Amino acid sequence: MNDAELADRVATVRAFNRLYTGVIGVLDEGPADAEYSLPEARVLFELTQRDPLAVTDLRKRLDLDAGYASRLLARLESRGLITRERSDEDARRQLVRPTDAGRDAFALLNRRSTEQIGGLLRRFPDEDQRRLLTAMRTIGDVVGDRPRDPALVLRPPRPGDLGWVVQRHGALYAREYGFDTRFEGLVARIVADFAVHDDARQAFWIAELDGERAGSIGCARGADTDVAKLRLLLLEPSARGRGVGKRLVTECVEFARACGYRAVELSTVSILDAARALYRAAGFELVEETAFDGWGPELTEEIWRLEF
Template sequence: MTETTLQRRAEAVRRFNRFYTQHIGVLHEFLQKSPFSLTEVRVLRELTLGTASTATELARALGLDSGYLSRLLTSFERRELITRRQSEADARQSLLELTPAGRAAYAPLEVAAINEACSVLNGLSAAGQEQLIAAMRTIERLLDRLPPLAAASLRAPRLGDYGWLVHRQALLFGAEYGGDIGFEVFAAQEMAEFSRLSDRERAMCWIAEQQESVVGAAFVAPLSERAARMRLLYVEPDARGLGIATMLVEQSVSFAQRAGYDVLTLTTCGVLNDGRRVFERAGFHCVATEPERRFGRNLIAQTWERKL
């Protein structure tokens, strides 16, 4: 990545920050008239939800300085918004709880926050609302530092998934390997061929989701009466190393076994070396290697096979 490219992207981030900061200022008009700062409202909300019950948990959940949080909690206690009592499990910790006055103080702030968010959504069509929420989830997923074992789940495809997967995989292949539009044509043909299959006892697709965002996918379709092929396996770059590819491959192998196939194959390019360890752990063996010119690149086509 060149310095100019990084600077251009940094300016785009700054532009979005300015826009969002201004937008949030408009949204929090009610909050600006309340006796609480935004940070105080966040603390009250955590205590209302019961997701954090000690100062240590609050500081960790909200990313607050412990000294600043201590002063804020002392102010809440003085205003009779919270109570403290010593933890029976750890005498060094105090359990925090909102008083009836504290809950009464937070209640109108919660209602106002919901109304403000609804006012934003009401200005958009149903499709626009879904697009906005999806973009927000993407930002959360990319910027949040997920724990190594962040939960991922598999689901069946929904309306729009096939087209989105073609678009997304084409963009990723181009960005990571410099391929041309040929890969998008290939992915579209593969997806169209799969979508025409009607026997779901012999063909299946899995969409991997994490924090309600699509982070991967895999397809299994018949190659012959006794052989199946895994197609278009992919995992988002920021979600790699979390076991998602392994989960998709294992699910594909398990399905192929239940469907009565004798062998499961897949074809990949030599540039996609990250998948080698996943395939080998799942019992696949590389049975053929052939150089080819494809997608605007000189590639090494590899055929992997697993006996079932």
């Protein structure tokens, strides 16, 4: 990334920040007599979720320095919203609890926030709401703390999934390898075959990580009806290095074995090093190579095979 590209990206982030803080400002206005600041509301939220909570833990969760936290808690205590006490197990630790009045205050704030955000969402049609929420989840995934072990699910395609497979193949392979629209057209034809043929000896899987589509793979009947074909292995960049590709390949191979095929074949190209490593690790062997230039860059087409 050069300096000009970095400057453009910085400008985009700053423009988003201005837009988003403007939206948050509208949501935070509330009624004219709103009596709680944002830090006070955050403290009440944390305390109603974890009762009691040590002051040191509260400071870490909200990134507060000791002096500011002490003044903030003193204000809430003077209004009868919290109580502070020493821990029975360690007198050096101070515990904070919400009072009944504090719980009531948070319930009011929570209801008001729900109504305000609901009003914002209702300004947009359902499709735009889904796009907005997906974008928010993406930002959270990138800049937030990722879960150590995100839930991986392999499932059959649902309406819209096969179109996503075509679109993501086209976009990712164009960006990463320079493939042109002929490759996307090939993917569309393969996907169409899966969509129209109801065959108990073929299957297609969508991989999800924490509910988001992360990859795909298919198992189809080959020209030799005793040989299965592994098709359309795809991994989103965010899913790479998490074992998703290995799981997809294993699922396809085990399905082919259970269906009575005597082998699985696949076609790939030589520049797809990560995919080729997955195939090699699963026991596939390279059996044929042919020069190929059908998608833009000069390529070598490879046929890999796994015998049962």
